[in-house]
Amino acid sequence: VLTDPIFMCGATLANYFSLPFVFFMRGFPCNLHYKAPQCPSPLSYTPRLFTFNSDHMTFLQRVENALVALLELVYCNGFYEDAIKFSSEVLQREVSLLDLLNSASIWLLRFDFVFEYVRPVMPNMVFIGGINCAQRK
DSSP states (O other): OEEETTHHHHHHHHHHTTOOOEEEEOTTTTTTHTTTTOOOTTTTSSSOOTTTSSSSSHHHHHHHHHHHHHHHHHHHHHHHHHHHHHHHHHHTTTTOOHOOOOTEEEEESOOOGGSSSSOOOTTEEETTTTTTOOOOO
């Protein structure tokens, strides 16, 4: 099943029928596209989205980065609350957001690794940058 993880319907359907599924996405809002496949992403090195920090952070920027990471957990659980309830009803067991995401077979990431911070990724993560390129006006 080729699915976009924003709505979680494809992941729920694939788990229900025990099918392998592929995420095709730009990135998760809460850095879950690195947390779910268990990629190392240390807070002291990897800046969070919307902090506008670089990978060379001062101590206060690292503290800010850690606080933003804690707020991301609250934000994501609230954002996906209905999807988690729906998935629990369909699968007839308690599931968490990471339970649904961990079972993805392949992650097709629609961004170019050249423009991202250097970090290790898992073997099932494939960068396919340039797929959304439009001609400049």
